[in-house]
Amino acid sequence: MENPYIPYPVSIDDIQIATEDKSLKTFRFVFQNKSDEExxxxxAGQFAELSIPGLGEIPIGIASSPTEKGFVTFTVFKTGKVTSHLHTxxxxxxxxxxxxxxxxxxxDTLMGKNILIIGGGFAFTTLRSSIKMMLDPSNRSVFGNIDVVYGARTPGMLLYKDELFEWGKREDINMHLTVDTEAPNWDYHVGFTPAITEKVAPKASDDTYAIVCGPPIMIKFTLPVLEKLGYKHDHIIMSLENRMKCGxxxxxxxxxxxxxxxxxxPIFTLSxxxxxxKEY
Amino acid sequence: MKILHIDKASWDKGVLKSGETYRLTGPVKDKDTHAFKNLNDGELPDMGYVETKMSPKALLFPRSEVMLTYSTNPHDGNCNIMKEASKAYPPRAVIGIRPFDAKAIQLVKLNFDTEEYKDPYWLKAYEACTFVGLAINQPSITDFSTSCNTGPFDETGLDVLVVDTGHGFLAKILSTKGQAWADAAGFNIEAGADAASKITAMKKEAEANIVSKISVDKIAGKTVLELFDAGHWEDTAFGCINCGTCTFACPTCWCFDIQDETYGTQGVRIKNWDSCMTGLFTMHGSGHNPREYPYQRTRQRFMHKLKYFMDKYQEGIMCVGCGRCIKQCPANIDIREICNTMNQ
Known part of the structure; x- marks a missing residue:
């Protein structure tokens, strides 16, 4: 009988500070047993429990893409006992x-469809996984247009900045980056994510789905925008968080x-x- | 279905004999009530017991159970690598379990034995058990089990149903596991032809003595949100102090927490009983709590038992009508009254 409580042993392979306030770090792990990686x-969209013996476990969205082999990455906000230890x-x-x-x-539903990704703050991890996966040469033709609206308080609080700017140069994805207020050397949008979404989002259609992941305040103001744009509730896809233990x-x-x-x-449609x- | 007759003297001898093959567990006197405990050599289950304060769920789902072990010593080859704690699961005969408690185990099984994941600790303990149930001849005034798809003579989840006829026992063998236990006990005298009708008559009489009833027909027809958003919850939960007694006494409550405990450089990852009545149960790392107010936690418990479970599993409600929560609640909260309110 497979024991679902036993974690796979992994080694930390790389640690990068992810935001200017150093509250988030991106950890790259490699599996100590090759068979565990398989x-x-x-x-894209799934999560895992990061397990530190003596401290406990935390549920974190997988930030790497299934198309990236040999490692898995997670971007973790320092907030409680386990995450604080992980940061050390x-x-x-x-x-x-x-x-x-x-x-x-x-x-499966999203194949052949246009996709509007709306992210805010540090809830961009599984969205990064999704974009990376869709942009993989073996997958890109499977999807229609891809639009990404991603906002953070400041440019320094955007996750995966190098990749964001790289994607910004590509023809096959429309990046709409935004920060809350004007910032030096910032050539992209300024304003809250919902307002930018209203400006740049593609028209609603049966073939266009929105994936929304962000802090509660962003979601609260983004959903009415999507409704106004005509997005049906079963075309709005969200990822929820709640306190978890077993997973x-x-x-x-x-x-x-x-x-x-x-x-x-954690993925549900708005319908x-x-x-x-609303107990989340 | 084979029915054995066992006189009371032979019962004692046979149960002790079965202890050579099985670890025996049964109701024993515990302060002013009874508890399910592992029986010592020569100790017999008290088949005259009325009820146990705590349900026997802890046999499969202990209050605290070591799942994994680890070392944080960097000189150990397996430093920081979790290992399954070694545990033995010898055959166990659970003697005298009440039918509604055995039914409860079947409901809890829906949680721990799923298509995608199986809790090996619960399942291995379950598979090692032979459940020798004791029918309830005189249901208590808080017993409403017949409204909960079970009853005083329910055979669900049992391997043997034992009926105390006053002069002796009738033991209805319900499975090969039950037959194996009867063989180990040396019980082999088949009861007379009238045994089945005797059991049926006693069952009818016991069921007729249950005057307490609930109904969930309207709950079944309402949506989750209709019931959740109903205006009565703050009033309904007003007296509740969120102590969690009901969740611990309940045979169908299965919520648990996972904690690590390290002693020096050696540690264990433990599964502990938890309760939806506590604020920490759902508190996010950020401090946000989806069930911040006490009445929300009370609502969760009753919604889970009487609606969510029903909708999710299509196996009735998550309550067997044992009445423990009614008797033990320090605030006199009565699930039957709440059910009636929800079923308006």
Whole structure:
């Protein structure tokens, strides 16, 4: 019987400070057993439990793309006991990863469709995974137009900046980066994500889906914009967060109504979410 | 279905004999009530017991259970690598479990034994068990099990149903596991032809003694949001102090926490009972809490038991009507009244 509580042993392979305030770091892990990497086959949108013996586990979205082989990456905000300890860990240290967990963005449905990605702050991790996956030469032709609206407080708080600017130069993706207020040497949008979305979002159609991931305040003001633009609720896809422990639908704390965010989610359409209590 | 007759003297001898093959667990006197405990050599289950304060769920889902072990010593080859804690699961006979508690185990199984994931600790403990149930001849006044798809003589989840006829026991063998336990106990005298009708009559009488009923027909027809957004919750939950007694006493509550404990450089990852009644249960790392107010936690418990579970599994409600929460609640909260409110 496979024990779903045992994490795969991994080594920290690289650590990068991800934002100017140093509250986020991106960790690259390699699996200590090659066979574990194969077992950890994941899809963009899934998460994993990062496990530090003696401290506990934290559910974090997978930031690397399934098309990137040999490692997995996670960008982690320093906030509690486990994340604070993780921020003190060094390259070469051993810890564990349990997963992949949860569902993923509905890639089968999204094939052949236009995709509008709306992200805010540091909730861009699984969106980065998704963009990287879609832009892979073997996948790009599978999808229609790709628009990305991504906002942060300042340019220094945008995650994966080098990649963002690189994607900005490509013809096959429309990047709409924004920061809350004017900043030196910033040549892109200025304004909150919902307002920029209203300006640049592609027209709603049966063939266009929006993926929204960000802080509650951004989501609160973005959803009315999408509705105004005509996006149907079953064409708006969101990733939810709740406190989790087991990650496999058993410990009972992450439910919103009948749905377990860890197992039935974290990805839901807005029409699904509309049927559940807003306990997230 | 084979029914054995066991006189009371033979029962004691046979149960002790089965202890040579099985680890025996059963109800024993514990302060002013009874508890399910592993029986010592020569100790017999008290088949005259009325009820246990705590349900026997802890046999499969201990209050605190070591799942994994680890070392944080950098000189250990396996430093910071989690290993499954070694545990033995010898065959266990659970003697005298009440039918509604056995039914509860089947409901909890839906959580721990899923298509995608299996909790090996719960499942291995479950598979090692033979459940020898004891029918309830005189249901308590808070027993409403017959409204919960079970009852005093329910055979669901049992391997043997034992009925105390006053003069002796009738033991209805319900599975090969049950037969194996009867063989180990040396119970082999088949009861007379009237045994089945005797059990049926006693069942009917016991069920007729249950006067407490609930109904969930209207709950089934309403949406989750209709019930969740109903205006009564703050009033309904007003008396609740969120102590969690109901969740711990409940045979179907399965929520748990996972914690690490390190002693020096050696540590264990433990699964502990948890309760949706506590604020920390759902508090995010950011401090945001989706169930910030006490009434929201009370609502979660009853919505889970009486609606979410029903909709998710199509196996009825997540309550077997044992009545423990009603008897033990320090604020006199009664799930039957809340169910009636929800079922308006």
């Amino acid at each position: 077992k950890f086959a994941y899809k 860990m060094k390259v070469g240290d051993t810890m564990g990863i349990r997963g992949p967990l949860g569902n993923w963005y509905p890639w 496999i639908g058993m410990c009972g704390r992450c439910n919103i109504g009948t749905e377990l965010v860890c197992k039935d989610g 699904d979410i509309n049927k559940t209590p």
